[in-house]
Amino acid sequence: MQLTNRSKQVSNKQMTFAERIYLPAIATGLGITIKHFFQKKVTIQYPEVKQFLGPVFRGRHVLKRDEQGRERCTACGLCAVACPAEAISMVAAEREKGEEKLYREEKYAAVYEINMLRCIFCGLCEEACPKQAIYLRHDEFVPVFTERDQVVWGKDLLAENMNNRYLRKAWTKEEAHEQDLKGVEAEPRTQL
């Protein structure tokens, strides 16, 4: 019984002389190989050369500061509760007199840790954050770690560097969508 009409009749025909000496086939194969030699490379030299992964790529985390350099995070815990991998942990503390330059609200995260082995880079923390404090950078990866103590990232690695601020073209989904619709090429900037 025939189930499909894709079956092929097997032929047992004799090869011609040209086919039997194999040399033309080898030459054709070599020709294909040599043709690729002169074509554009499809691979890149990864660690030295990096590809632009798009404006919405989710790379390493950054704890944003505001224009005056104060930390936005108030340790509300919404990122940690949204995190499906339970990678985020934090300890809150009350801002004291004289620390107004460092922290924006009266509560701040004294300890903010992300376990990079646990993190799955889903970006739910970014969506949950009511203070626009945590973002996943589109331009940087988490570097490869080889030691145990490099896995848990504290605030010394996460907090934004004010001299080299993280810029993005769109900070919200809606914004990116609007830019797409209008077809405008937005300038990279620090935040809304």
Place this chain on the structure above:
Amino acid sequence: MENTAPQLFKITFDGIEIEVPPGTTIMQAARQLGPHYAPPAMCYYEPLKGTGGKCRACLVKVTAGSAKDPRPMPKLVPSCITTVQDGMVVENTTNESVLETRRGIVEFLLINHPLDCPVCDQAGECHLQDFAFEHGRVTTRYEEERRTFEKQDIGPYVQLHMTRCILCYRCVFTADQITNKRVHGVMNRGDHAEISTYIEKAIDNDFSGNVIDVCPVGALTDKTYRFKSRVWFSKPVEAHCDCEKCSGNVTLWYRGDEVIRVTARKNEWGEVKEFICNTCRFERKKTSDWTIEGPTKISRHSVIMANKYRADVKKPAFGLKVAEAQYKQIDDSRPYITDGTTIRELSKENNAKANQRSLAENN
């Protein structure tokens, strides 16, 4: 002789008929039907006499006043202080005007509310959050400046955030109930109204901590719990102790092995039936002080249950065996610190690195 047995009144609430004794309020009748039907309450608190009728969250439409006089009541009525009449027909969620009014009430309550939920310790168990989430609009129309107050210290245990207060008067009624004198009340009128105590008498009563539980928002919070954790990181456990001042029945809130907060037990309406004393609430913060009864039952949909797993789900036997066979003690020498001051010091060092790098060079 007349029949003295209490005659039951038959009322219709959202199309459901229920018989209640005379003197029952519409709210109490609706609560007998269950949490799905009962109107929301921000100020009404059943254990406290005299509460209710302030927040207007529980307004309902009465479409027939009684069997004798079936005319509808001209305006929406607060269900927590309106007693039932025989043959009364009440509409709660089935009436569009009630829902529309409730959206308005949420807006009014939120006019002066600071919306600092990320900072507030009440977030996650806040009645105003629930109320606004279920009945409110998504966006705000308010653009004016919100009312603010000067910070006021009302003792070592209770933190007062006047900006968050919605003036439900629950704490005032609590104070009236636990003391003979009037030591806690509302000063001024209208927009300037604020909760206050006579400072020298400030909350040194043994039961003053109950104003924390009674407060529907984060206006009165526990100073010993201040910024320690979030509700959804802590795990509630029922416990009791022999206390000569109070019943000793409490809920302990654990984070890890540490009791970070002690509260009274609340029923499904968020009401405390048994007030607990300040010793239980603020001083007994060790597991050894308590006899633990078991985990508190909380709805699975509550944020308090987020990231917590059911204890009754059995793990497969082979999985347990594999885990046992492959178990290896991890030598994690990273010190585990829970002491607040050490954390602060460590974090300062840690932050100093980041801050120096970015801020110091700018200035």
